[in-house]
């Protein structure tokens with residue numbers, strides 16, 4: 207796994223008034239990482255690079271340490287009530303990543319250091335809804351596990367949620383950087399989901415993230431630590447040998463989790479889809495991608511964000527569904543397939 211160690215760091219001045227901001231400043235000073243100040247993440251300038259593509263790559267190696275000013279959380283339906291802020295952006299280079307279109311002009315990685323204020327607000331949301339359970343998703347705008355070695359923030363959120371009778375935390379990751387979370391007292395109130403795929407998809411379309419083996423091993427460790435566990439198999443991609451690739455994935459997960467008591471395991475299955483805009487961006491950023499986005503092999507579907515997207519044709523979707531239902535039933539008969547979209 208490639209650990210995220212930024213090559214350039216910006217600090218918003220207020221961030222230095224918080225213990226985590228101070229700690230990060232000392233850390234990067236000691237490492238000799240170039241540090242600059244910025245009045246706001248919106249004013250970050252001077253990321254090196256001759257071309258837009260070079261600037262994009264360098265921005266993904268740039269960290270902005272700031273505070274989260276808006277403490278009104280976005281909703282995150284249907285899997286959670288709220289998106290809890292923690293990080294925005296990601297150093298990974300998944301070709302199909304949703305951030306390509308949602309954050310295309312600000313690809314740098316941001317972390318927030320006013321954790322106590324964010325958690326105070328989360329508690330207020332929980333109080334408002336109790337005795338209903340309030341679920342918070344921590345990975346709506348990036349992959350927080352990829353930064354955990356720098357911040358320890360996820361560990362704090364997990365420990366906080368363990369004390370909340372009516373609160374639950376969940377997040378999804380493509381990173382195996384989970385060791386510091388294993389000893390946190392989670393109280394069974396945080397579900398860790400791994401975004402996982404066939405070895406081929408991870409190898410060719412997910413550079414800068416943890417490998418197939420690393421993710422499976424990390425999932426095993428998380429399950430052994432008693433966390434509720436889930437897998438998001440996404441995006442499901444059709445390529446030569448996809449049947450063997452995905453069957454092998456389920457077989458390997460089974461091998462690693464064999465003999466581990468896993469409570470209420472869930473699978474979420476999402477086929478690959480793209481919009482015209484996303485396709486153009488992907489081809490610009492990753493011109494050599496092997497990701498097949500031939501419209502002829504897809505059908506159009508009206509998307510929830512008011513745009514048409516290309517999904518696989520019905521017969522392919524049926525083949526996907528059959529294979530996953532069969533493999534999950536064979537290897538994890540008690541697991542739930544939460545959805546296939």
Ligand code: SF4
Nearest residue numbers: 296298299300303380
């Ligand atoms: S790990 Fe997730 S957030 Fe990061 S680039 Fe890949 S898909 Fe995007």
